[in-house]
Structure formats: structure tokens, C-alpha cells
Amino acid sequence: MEDIKNILSEIESSDFDKASDEEKKSAVRERPSTTFFKDGLRRLSKNPLALISFVLIVLVTLAAVIIPFVWPYSYDAMLGNVPGKSMDMSYNNLAPFEYSRSEQLRMDQGEQVFPHIFGTDASGRDYFIRVIYGTRISLTVGFFASLIVLIIGLIVGSVSGYFGGKVDLFVMRIVDIIYSLPDMLMVILLSAVLKESLGLWIQGTVLESIGSNMISLFLVFGLLYWVSMARLIRGQILALKEQEYVLAARVAGAKGSWIIRKHLIPNCMSVIFISVALQIPSAIFTESYLSFIGLGVNAPMPSLGSLCSDALNGISSYPYRLVIPALVISVIVLSLNLFGDGLRDAFDPKLQK
Amino acid sequence: MADRKMNATPLVEIRNLKKYFEINEGFFKTKQLRAVDDVSFEIMTGETLGLVGESGCGKSTLGRTLLKLYEPTAGEILFEGKAVKGKKELEQFRKKATMVFQDPYSSLNPRMTVADIIAEPLTVQGYFTDEEQKKKRVRQLMDMVGLNTEHAARYAHEFSGGQRQRIGIARALAVNPEFIVCDEPVSALDVSIQAQVINQFDELKKTLGLTYLFISHDLLVVRHISDRIAVMYLGRLVEIGPADEIYDHPIHPYTRSLIKAVPIPDPDRAAADKEEGLKGDIPSPLDVPTGCVFRTRCPYAKDECAANMPELTDRGGGHLCACILK
Incomplete structure (x- = not known):
């Protein structure tokens, strides 16, 4: 009895008043609205494989960008070849962490000498920096080639998908023709032809420093590999343009370009992202392949493929020179593929649980 | 509803509107799908015209063709007495005629915020150069349809079906239109929400003096x-008239069977009702029956029905019916 009285005395009539607007407001928890992308990123962050791949890609990219600035050796300097002196053959074909005769001499005198982590190649060039440079080239080719493919594919695919009818028919027949050509043969033919004709064209311009082979590589990608991207985007747009929000925009008087930009492309962005992420490794692979058969970058510029091909000459004595660039290609391609898969799992609405 | 003041001038008029689709039937072979076939009517200023029919009869196609979302195969569309033809007229038309869509899920772009969705017609038409004024207009519109203005920055997927439909209505109202085509705007909603949204439509009509073409398959809602x-x-107009007239004294056997099909919320009365509903399915619009399109399912079909599609004839009081029955 006493207990109940105690409890009752604690209750005041004001406790039964209606909550004021301010009090109500404090009870409502405002959460920030989640966008599709935030949602996808949250899902991506729960995928350890994709995260590890992403970290690896970032590390490799940073290494390829930064290390050439701080490394004491240059990718094309033949270390034994110092002007005014006779050729120091002891620099050639050093094993990892081995030093040449003159370097050994300097170290004996107490001087600090930066080690050749991967040794040197047959011409006495530091192999580590060559691998880093090769990675840089491969990544650049992969990235820009995919960008070219994306831009062409996006424009052609969205126009063809949106306008449909005769435009679509015409564009898709061109796509079919390009699709039916054997790409590797076309790539080799085009690179061989462009290498000859471009060399004269770009003489004396900024493009010369990039090298005719690199440009022909980009051209080949631009000419051949946009078709699958265009097909993919066209398919997406064909499905999306039947959505009622597109009709709503047309009722509002929107033009084709507005609808493509504001409604269609943002809604197939996830598919585009994923296919670009998967396009990069395939471009890197093609570049390595072309460099390996001698149609890639111009010497002395290294690429991972040309490093592999050079290493073939001394494979029995220096197998690590083949293994290292091959390993780097594998790491880049594998992690990009895994990351692309992770992106697809996170962003493809059809796979959502 | 009948006490509403009605202007005697037609706001929208369609004359012999036809929309045929070409359907591919193999290589180089196409067949005509007659989605809308020779439909004429007019909608007076301030009036709501309900358009009913079963699924696939061409209601939505008619609504969309009327707004020039589909290019009509033949026929004329007149708005305020002028034919909607050519670029300039179409541009003007777009500012005065809008649409509310059926599916509240696919009619809102999932990548746009509510404010952007509602402001889209304003942006496209270039109504406001000042962003602040545009925002003010969007808030006003959200208020008008009963949405919380604080939710302007949210995305469409964060709302319920009824709220999404309100967003769609706000978007349709953005440019201050005179005419709105409502394409089954409540059929995807719960019954309780349906009532709210319908009342919203009614209220907006009163305050803004709108004219509706209200498409639905739900006779009660339409009435x-x-x-x-x-x-x-099947793409044809079979009967048209004042709502109560159509509901209480339907002439066309199809209209009668439609009204018959409305469920009666009383088991005794439902059981007492012996007359059977419509049998069979709607024929494919690719193979429209000769003569009267309804004769294959009509309980009163006679031999003469196979000859010609009956014309719409006046049965008194603005009630028109396309049937040989009196």
C-alpha cells in the first residue's frame, strides 16, 4: 500500500500533458537520406575480397606514379655507360641486391649506394624502375583505353537506344560487322599499319614523346572495343526508356538530350561503372600481349609485356626477370577483375538480395 | 458532382483519333495492332471525363496519344479549339496539358530527389531563372498535395505508394496546367489510400479549375x-454520357456487363443477382472481329452485327451509344 502511494506521489498531472511540437521533434530521428551510391558503397565495404583488391590497385597505382620521382635510377640509363669513361660491363645482368665493381669500390670507401632490388638487365638498367615504369604504362593504357571505349560506347549506345528505329538498325549493323571481325587479327594489323603511317604524322609534335605505338594502341581500342560497351548501354537504355518517368519528362516537354543525360545515363551508371572496371584489365592484357609480340610501346620505354618478352632471351639464367613483370600483370588484372566483380555485386540491382 | 459549373466550350477535342502499332511478325512481315480506332470526343473546360474499359482496350494508349506522346496514325487533337500540330503548338500544349501516371514506382526517377522531380517541368520549360524562386514554387506544390516540405531532399524510394503518387501529382501541377490526363492514378494503391488520392484530385480540381481525363478500370472510382x-x-468508343446516366441506365451490353461486374458489398443482394457476367476473353487487338467489335462476346449479337460497326448515336441527354439495341 505504501509503495503504491509512493509511486502515485511521483506522478504529476503535467506528465499527461500533450507533447509540444518541440518535444515531438526531438523524438523524430532524422536520418540522412541514403542514395543509391551510398547504399552500394555500404554493400561494397562488406566484401573483403573487393576491398583488398581495391587497396592493391591503389597501392600499385600510387607506386607507379610516385616511385619514378624519388628513385635514384632512371628507366633508360645504362648505368655502366658513363660519358668519358670506358663501358663498365660489371653493371650488366646484376642479380637482385648485387653491386657492380665500381659500386662495390664506393661502398668500401664508406659511401651509401642504393641497391638494385631486382638487379639490372642486359644493358645495365635498374630492373626495378623498369618494372615500375612498365606498370605505369600498362595502367595508363588500361585507363585511357577504357575511357575512350566508354566515351564512344556511351554516345553511340545511348543515341542508338534512345532514338531506336532506323538509327538503331544502322548503328547496330555497324556494331555487328566490327563484332564479327577477329579482334586480335585486327589489332595486330591495325597496329602494324598505324605504326608506319603515324610515325611520319606525329614527327615534331608533343605526341612524338608518347610514341606512335602507344597512339596506335589507343586508336585500335577506340576503333574496335567500343562495340560491346555500345551494345550494353543500348540494351540498358532500351529497357529504361519505357519507364514512366521518361514519359513524364516527355510530357513536360523535355528534349532527347535532356532525357538521356538526366534520366537514362544516371540510371545505367552502375552497369557502366562495372563494365569499365572490367574493361581496364582486358585493355591491360591486350597491351601486354601486343608489347610482347613487339607491337606495343617503343623502346626504350618499357611495358610489362615488353619486359616479359625481353626476359625470354635469358630465361634459363635470369628467370625472375620474366616472373616479376608477369606477376605484376597478374596482380593488376586479377585485382581489377575481383574489384569489378565486387562492384557488380554491390551495384547491380538484379543481384541484390 | 453534377452541381459543378461547366463551361460549354470544349477544352480538348479529339476527332477520329487512330493509333495503330506495327507489330513485327517475322522477317519483313508486319501486322497492325489497332490500339485506338477512330475515337472522337470532347472534354469541356472544368469537366472530368472518366474513361473505362478492361485491360488492353487501349485506354492508356488513347491517353498517351492525346498528349502526343505517341504520334497518332490519323485524326486530330484540338486544344482550346486549335489543332495541336507543329512545334510551336506542341510547345504551348506541353505547358497546359500534363499527365499523372499509373505506377508510382516507375514514374519517379530513382536517382533524383523529390525537389528535382517536381521541378523538372519547370526546369525543362525554363520557367524560373532564379533558383530560390524555383525552390519556393516546389515547396508550394508539395504543400498543395499534402507532402511534408522538409522531405524535398529525399529520394523517391523513401516514400510510400500514396506519397509517391502525390509527388507525381505535384510534378503534373508544376507548370500550372489546365488539363491533366490521369492514367489509372490510383489502381496501384491501397483502397484507403485510393480514397485520399481521389479526394486530393477532387480538391485540386475545385481550387485550380482543372480539367481531367480520368482513365481507370474501376467503375466506382470513375463514377x-x-x-x-x-x-x-478494343480500341473503340462504345458508349459515352453523363456519369449517372451511364451508371443507372447503361445501353450498350458491354457497359451493362461492366457495371454488373462491380462487386456488390452485400451477399444477399449478390446472390439474388442471377444475370451472368461477361464470358470469355477480350479478342486480340491484332484480330479484331468484323462488324461490331463486341459481337463475339455479346449476349444479344445478331447476324447484322457482323456487317458494320454501329455508329455512336444520340440516345438523349448527351448519352451516345454504338449499338443496334434501343
């Missing part, structure tokens, strides 16, 4: 909101 009702079957 509630419409001044006049038009009944479509």
Missing part, C-alpha cells in the same frame, strides 16, 4: 470523380 463517362472496348 465518384467523373462528370461524364466514356466506355472503350
